[in-house]
C-alpha cells in the first residue's frame with residue numbers, strides 16, 4: 292500500500308504529544324463533569340443575595356446605587372433598590388463594590404486553563420475562540436458547561452482552517 296503522507300520523527304513526536312494532551316484534556320473534562328453534577332445536586336436550592344451593590348445593568352444609562360441582587364440556583368432572579376432577601380438566603384454585604392454584566396471577547400486563542408482564567412479575571416464571561424491547537428477551546432467549552440465557573444463560556448471554533456494552511 293502506498294503511503295499518502297511522509298511523517299518525520301519530529302512530526303511523530305508532535306502527534307504523540309498532541310494525542311497525550313488531547314487525552315489529558317478529555318480526562319479533565321470527564322472529571323469536572325462528574326464533580327460538576329455532584330455540586331449541582333448539592334446546590335440545587337441555593338439562594339444568594341448581594342446587598343449594598345453599585346450596579347450597572349447594561350441597559351439603563353444610570354448606575355443603581357445601594358442595589359440588592361438575588362441569585363437563585365446560579366441565575367439572577369431579581370435586581371433593585373427595594374428587593375428583600377428570601378428566608379434562608381445567604382446574604383453578602385458587598386459594601387459598595389460594583390456589579391456589571393460580563394464582557395464578550397470576540398477574538399481569543401485559548402492556549403490553556405490559565406489563559407481562560409485570565410479572561411474571566413479581566414471581565415470576559417464569554418469568549419469567541421477563533422482557533423486553538425488540539426481542540427483546546429472545545430475542551431474549555433465543555434469544562435465550562437460541566438460547571439467550571441472560573442473560566443468563561445466559550446464559543447469554540449476548534450481547528451483554525453485558512454486557505455492554504457491547516458494549523459494543527
Ligand SMILES: [Zn+2]
Pocket residue numbers: 398399400421
Ligand atoms: Zn486571532
